[in-house]
Each structure stands twice: as C-alpha cells, then as structure tokens.
Amino acid sequence: MADTSRTVLMMGNPNVGKSALFNRLTGGDAVVSNYPGTTVDYTKGVLIENGQEYEVIDAPGTYSLEARDAAEDVAVRLISENPGATVLVVLDATRVERGLYLALEVIERGCPVIIALNMIDAARERQITVDTRVLQRILGVPVVPTSAVSGEGARDLAGMLRKAQKVDIETVRARADGQFDTPEQSGGCTGCGGC
Amino acid sequence: MALPVQERWDLVDIIARKTVAAGAYRQNLGDVLGDLTVRPLTGIPVAFAVLYAFWSIFSSFAGALVTDGFMVKVFDSHWLPWLQGAWSDPASIHYFLFVGDPLAENCFEAFGMLTSGLFVAIGVVLPAIIIFYLMMTVLEDSGYLPRLAVLMDTVFHRIGLHGYAIVPVILGLGCNTPAVTATRVLETRKQRFIMMTLLAIFIPCGAQLGVMLEVIPDAVGWVMLFLLIGFGIFGFILDRIIPGSNPEILIDVPPYHWPLWENVTKKLMNRTKSFLKDAVPFVLFGVLVVNVLYLAGIIGALADLFEPLFVTWFGVPKETVGPLVAAFLRKDLAVAQLSAIAMTPYQMITAVVLVSIYFPCVATFVVMLREGWKELAAAVAVLVATVFIYGGLIHAVGILMGVA
Amino acid sequence: MKRLSELEYGESGVVREIRASQHELNCLGIRMKKQVKMITRQPIKGPVVVVVDDMEVAMGLDTAEGVVIETGEHEGS
Ligand SMILES: Nc1nc2c(ncn2[C@@H]2O[C@H](COP(=O)(O)OP(=O)(O)O)[C@@H](O)[C@H]2O)c(=O)[nH]1
Numbered sequence: 001m002a003d004t005s006r007t008v009l010m011m012g013n014p015n016v017g018k019s020a021l022f023n024r025l026t027g028g029d030a031v032v033s034n035y036p037g038t039t040v041d042y043t044k045g046v047l048i049e050n051g052q053e054y055e056v057i058d059a060p061g062t063y064s065l066e067a068r069d070a071a072e073d074v075a076v077r078l079i080s081e082n083p084g085a086t087v088l089v090v091l092d093a094t095r096v097e098r099g100l101y102l103a104l105e106v107i108e109r110g111c112p113v114i115i116a117l118n119m120i121d122a123a124r125e126r127q128i129t130v131d132t133r134v135l136q137r138i139l140g141v142p143v144v145p146t147s148a149v150s151g152e153g154a155r156d157l158a159g160m161l162r163k164a165q166k167v168d169i170e171t172v173r174a175r176a177d178g179q180f181d182t183p184e185q186s187g188g189c190t191g192c193g194g195c
Numbered sequence: 196m197a198l199p200v201q202e203r204w205d206l207v208d209i210i211a212r213k214t215v216a217a218g219a220y221r222q223n224l225g226d227v228l229g230d231l232t233v234r235p236l237t238g239i240p241v242a243f244a245v246l247y248a249f250w251s252i253f254s255s256f257a258g259a260l261v262t263d264g265f266m267v268k269v270f271d272s273h274w275l276p277w278l279q280g281a282w283s284d285p286a287s288i289h290y291f292l293f294v295g296d297p298l299a300e301n302c303f304e305a306f307g308m309l310t311s312g313l314f315v316a317i318g319v320v321l322p323a324i325i326i327f328y329l330m331m332t333v334l335e336d337s338g339y340l341p342r343l344a345v346l347m348d349t350v351f352h353r354i355g356l357h358g359y360a361i362v363p364v365i366l367g368l369g370c371n372t373p374a375v376t377a378t379r380v381l382e383t384r385k386q387r388f389i390m391m392t393l394l395a396i397f398i399p400c401g402a403q404l405g406v407m408l409e410v411i412p413d414a415v416g417w418v419m420l421f422l423l424i425g426f427g428i429f430g431f432i433l434d435r436i437i438p439g440s441n442p443e444i445l446i447d448v449p450p451y452h453w454p455l456w457e458n459v460t461k462k463l464m465n466r467t468k469s470f471l472k473d474a475v476p477f478v479l480f481g482v483l484v485v486n487v488l489y490l491a492g493i494i495g496a497l498a499d500l501f502e503p504l505f506v507t508w509f510g511v512p513k514e515t516v517g518p519l520v521a522a523f524l525r526k527d528l529a530v531a532q533l534s535a536i537a538m539t540p541y542q543m544i545t546a547v548v549l550v551s552i553y554f555p556c557v558a559t560f561v562v563m564l565r566e567g568w569k570e571l572a573a574a575v576a577v578l579v580a581t582v583f584i585y586g587g588l589i590h591a592v593g594i595l596m597g598v599a
Numbered sequence: 600m601k602r603l604s605e606l607e608y609g610e611s612g613v614v615r616e617i618r619a620s621q622h623e624l625n626c627l628g629i630r631m632k633k634q635v636k637m638i639t640r641q642p643i644k645g646p647v648v649v650v651v652d653d654m655e656v657a658m659g660l661d662t663a664e665g666v667v668i669e670t671g672e673h674e675g676s
C-alpha cells in the first residue's frame with residue numbers, strides 16, 4: 001500500500017465549507033455551493049508547507065461513518081483506504097455539536113486528527129462563541145479557527161497539519177469529565193501551541 | 196475502542212456544553228426570507244416566479260440577444276462567405292467535409308465542420324450555457340435549492356424519489372454528466388436508478404436547450420411539455436416495477452447567503468473552460484463523422500433500413516436518421532441538423548423529442564458506466580422501450596389532434 | 600404529547616422519543632430533550648420543516664410521525 005502518512009483527508013458534515021477550505025489550502029478547483037451534497041466524489045490537490053508536500057483529499061460530506069447514501073459511502077471508503085492519513089475534520093463553528101460526533105468517530109478509529117473550526121466569521125456574526133482552547137485540551141488535538149471565505153486561519157491550519165494527534169477516546173472522556181488539568185498523564189502535551 | 200452510539204452522543208453533549216456559548220439569536224432578513232420561501236402559501240408562487248424568471252432570462256438572453264444579435268451576423272455575413280470564397284475547390288471531398296454546401300446562405304445549412312460545427316458550438320451553445328450556468332450558480336450558492344427540494348417533494352414522491360432529486364435534475368439541465376454523479380445524493384439503488392434513467396432520457400442539457408431556442412423557438416414549449424409528461428409517466432411506471440425502497444427526504448436546509456462574486460465567476464470560468472475543452476471538439480468531430488458517413492452512403496442505407504419505423508411508427512421523415520446518429524455524439528448538433536430538414540411543425544416537435552429521449556450522448560454514457568454497468572444495461576433497456584412506446588404515443592396524439 | 604407531524608405552525612416542544620431513523624435524525628440535530636419548532640408542513644402529505652438549535656431541517660411526514668414531542672410548560676435545553 002502506498003505511503004499515506006503525507007496524505008491529508010478532509011472530512012466533515014455536508015456544507016461546512018470543506019471544499020472552500022480545500023481550495024484555500026491547495027489552490028484547487030473543487031466546486032463550492034450552498035447546499036448539502038455538492039461534493040459527491042473526491043478531489044485531490046497538493047499543498048506545500050515548510051518544504052513538506054501533502055496530498056490533500058476533499059471528501060464528500062458525511063454525518064457519521066455509517067454511510068447513508070452513495071456519496072457518504074465514498075467518504076467512508078476513503079478513510080479505510082488511507083490508513084495513516086491525517087484526517088482534517090472540518091467543523092462548522094455555528095453547529096459544532098453535529099460535527100463533533102463525526103470528529104469523535106474519527107478519533108476512535110485511531111487516525112491522527114486536526115480540527116478546523118470553519119465558518120468562524122458566521123459564528124461571530126451569530127454571536128456564537130466556541131472556546132477553542134478548551135476544545136483543544138479536551139480533545140487533545142489541534143483546533144484552528146478558520147474562515148474559508150476570507151482566508152482567515154488557513155495558513156495557521158497548514159502549519160499545524162504536522163501536529164495532528166492520535167488520541168485515546170477514554171482520555172478524551174476523562175478530560176471531558178473535568179480532569180483536563182493533567183495533560184502529561186493523558187497522552188502528553190499535544191504540542192498544538194494552544195497552551 | 197469504539198464507543199456505543201449513545202455514549203458518543205453523551206460525550207458530544209458534554210464537550211459542546213463546555214465549549215460552545217450561544218448569544219441571543221437575532222433573526223435576520225435571510226431567515227425571514229428562508230421561512231417565506233419554504234412555506235407553501237408564499238413559497239410555491241415564489242418557486243414558479245423563480246423558475247419562470249430563470250427560463251425567460253435564459254431564452255431571451257441566449258437566443259435573442261447574443262446569438263441573433265451578434266453571432267448570427269458574424270458567422271453568416273462574414274465567416275461563411277469568407278470561408279466559401281477562400282477554401283479551394285468546392286467540388287472536392289475536403290470542401291464538403293469542412294465547409295459543406297458551397298451555396299449555403301447561413302451556417303445552419305452549410306453543414307461543414309468549420310461552418311455549422313463552429314457556429315453551433317461557439318455561436319449558439321456557448322452563450323446559452325454561459326447564461327445558464329450563471330443563473331444556476333446563483334441558485335446553488337444562495338441556498339435556494341434545498342427549499343425548492345422541500346416544495347417539490349410531494350411531486351417527486353409519486354415517482355419513487357424525493358424532493359432532493361431536484362439537485363440532479365437542475366444540474367442535468369446544465370449538463371447530464373455531473374448530474375449522473377450527483378444522483379449519489381439519493382439514498383437507495385432504486386432511487387438512483389430511477390433518477391439516472393429519467394435524466395438520461397427526459398432531461399435535455401443546456402447545450403441542447405440553447406440550440407432548440409435558436410432553431411425551433413415556437414416548438415420549444417411543446418417539446419418541454421412532452422418531456423415533462425414523459426418524465427412523470429415513466430417515473431411512475433419505473434417506481435412500480437423496480438424493487439427497492441423509497442426513503443423520504445431528510446436534509447439540512449442551510450441559511451441563505453449572498454452568492455460570493457469570486458465563487459460565481461470561478462465556477463463559471465471552470466464550467467465554460469470544460470465546455471470548450473470537452474464539448475467543442477465533440478461537436479466538430481460529430482459534424483465530420485456525419486459527413487463522412489453521408490459520403491460513404493451509410494446514413495442513406497440506415498435511413499432506408501429504418502424508414503418503416505420512422506415514417507409509420509414515429510411519423511417523421513426518414514432523413515431524421517442522420518441527426519439521430521449525430522445525437523449519439525452531441526444532442527445540440529443533432530437538433531441543429533434536424534432544423535435543416537423539411538418537416539411539418541408537429542413532425543419537428545416529435546423529431547426533437549426523439550433526439551432528446553433516444554440515447555444519452557457519449558459523455559453521459561461514460562459516466563453512467565462508471566456508476567455501474569448493470570444499471571447502465573438496465574437503463575438502456577428501459578430507454579429502448581421508452582423511445583419506442585413514447586415515440587409512437589406522441590405520433591398517436593398528433594393523429595388524434597389532427598396535426599400529424 | 601404529540602407527534603412532530605402534528606405540531607401547529609410556530610408551535611414548539613421538546614423531543615421525548617424517536618421511533619424510527621433515530622441515528623439519521625440525531626445526526627441532523629434532532630435528539631432527545633432538544634427543543635424543536637415547526638416552521639411549515641407541506642400540503643398533500645408533504646414534508647415538514649422544523650427548527651432545532653436555530654437550524655432548519657426538512658423531513659418526510661412519516662419520519663416526523665415517528666418523533667414524539669412534549670409541548671406545553673416544560674422547557675428543554
Ligand atoms: N461565512 C462563511 N461561509 C463559508 C465558509 N466556508 C464555506 N462557506 C460557504 O458555505 C457553503 C458550503 O461550502 P462548501 O465548501 O461547498 O462546503 P462542503 O460541502 O463542506 O464542501 C458555500 O456557500 C460557501 O461559500 C466560511 O468560512 N464562512
């Protein structure tokens with residue numbers, strides 16, 4: 001099997017801005033539209049960051065890893081076919097809760113994960129605040145606020161890709177239950193720069 | 196290491212509670228419009244208005260403004276006479292292939308690769324698809340499509356689909372190939388099969404619409420009506436005979452927002468580029484192939500062979516066999532060719548409907564194959580039956596109305 | 600207690616039970632104890648559109664019939 005350690009797989013719910021962010025990261029031409037199900041097949045692109053070349057894959061949106069339709073099936077297959085790939089989970093900052101389910105599922109699979117908190121501009125406008133630092137500490141993976149329309153955060157996100165983390169779901173649960181002040185015991189500092 | 200589903204949701208709740216704080220939400224104009232356009236009382240009139248505006252802008256801008264006002268003049272008064280004069284030896288084979296009829300007065304009738312071929316591709320179809328895609332992009336980017344899907348759901352339910360099938364249908368009116376892939380938004384194989392088959396048979400693409408508006412402006416309404424009725428009848432039948440389930444609609448309805456200029460122009464550029472790159476060569480190639488087949492006598496032989504079927508069963512002249520061969524390469528080209536054949540208006544309507552339903556163009560064929568060869572084979576079987584039945588039916592209607 | 604499909608326009612309530620398509624509905628934000636509000640019900644057995652967490656979701660009538668809602672005094676999260 002091909003080396004997939006430099007592959008970045010973008011996963012997330014439909015219509016959260018994955019394709020828009022993909023275009024920002026790779027300069028690609030993925031189709032961006034305002035309805036769920038725009039992307040029904042994957043698109044590949046290349047991102048060069050710090051002399052490191054990544055292959056970025058924009059997957060169709062999915063609500064969970066149990067595929068509901070053929071487009072979701074493509075996404076779920078991509079994650080199995082690219083073991084070792086970094087999974088960039090894109091969350092919509094205005095509806096974090098929905099995306100978290102998929103994020104947890106991906107974490108449970110044992111993939112190295114990094115999270116983009118996209119649509120941060122829309123969240124601000126709707127007066128929704130997401131505490132990025134707490135989210136980062138509970139999940140133990142880097143969380144980068146982005147706006148694919150303005151480009152805000154895209155560079156930071158690219159720079160953070162190499163800091164994607166594999167985490168044990170039980171430690172996530174322990175930290176979520178309140179003991180998140182002991183990062184050393186629970187998998188070590190994520191080095192995500194959030195502290 | 197995977198959590199049970201409920202525990203995962205519980206964890207989601209805990210994390211969300213600790214990280215997300217929502218201020219008081221103020222409804223904005225978009226939300227108010229969102230509600231109005233999804234409620235039946237206000238939404239249905241708006242949907243009609245939107246679709247009507249779409250169609251009238253498309254037909255007046257593409258047909259009347261750009262093609263008639265500009266392209267026809269350029270091609271017929273400058274390009275054609277120049278080419279007819281400059282190309283040597285009007286009696287030769289190469290003249291016939293590239294320039295066509297030396298006496299033709301317009302680019303539709305000349306039928307050479309560089310006359311009709313270029314004119315159809317650049318003069319007629321290009322402006323049509325640019326304006327079509329421009330409006331389609333606005334629909335896509337504003338967030339209107341999911342609302343239209345909700346309003347159309349009841350209708351699609353009757354043919355085994357649900358409202359979200361509007362997405363492949365609208366995409367298909369631009370070009371059938373991305374639409375075939377977009378059927379993946381539907382949940383079951385049954386739904387995807389029905390949608391794919393109906394797309395391939397009854398949804399004319401933007402290129403074909405553009406040519407239809409140009410060459411048979413008065414008949415377009417009738418052709419569309421026949422296609423729409425066929426879509427309904429055959430969808431209803433397919434739903435009864437295909438095994439499988441029809442899940443209901445279940446979708447997120449995103450908030451409206453203004454289409455971003457940058458994104459609109461980017462999509463328009465990419466779609467236009469891929470038209471120039473993929474479709475234009477096919478149109479030119481199509482003219483060449485048809486001309487060669489004419490010269491070789493193959494079209495004549497096919498026309499004689501199919502004469503009984505065409506004349507007695509469909510009620511159209513046997514010369515329409517030629518365009519049907521071209522239709523396999525490009526439907527827009529086929530419609531353009533039909534317009535040069537002498538027919539009664541009803542025969543023209545029938546012939547154009549036949550061109551639309553009879554076979555998907557090669558490009559569509561290829562993407563359908565990618566979605567599964569079994570489905571493709573079944574779709575072709577349905578298609579052959581449909582062409583035969585529906586073609587005969589339209590002829591029968593014409594006889595009853597006394598126009599055929 | 601009412602079915603989600605029986606809510607009046609503008610009426611809201613709290614989800615108490617989901618009898619079918621539970622996972623799919625959960626993924627779209629329709630979960631136990633969530634507050635939902637009816638936006639519209641399409642005629643001739645058409646779909647319903649509800650708001651949950653300020654987001655609109657459209658679902659078929661049968662799906663909506665499987666969701667049990669408590670209306671009235673109790674406030675949900
Ligand atoms: N306000 C805002 N809109 C965004 C952002 N990212 C994407 N969008 C819009 O959200 C819609 C969905 O984007 P798309 O990339 O197609 O989402 P995907 O389905 O996840 O690939 C489009 O209309 C985008 O213009 C963002 O960061 N902020």
Ligand SMILES: [Mg+2]
Nearest residue numbers: 018019038039
């Ligand atoms: Mg996408």
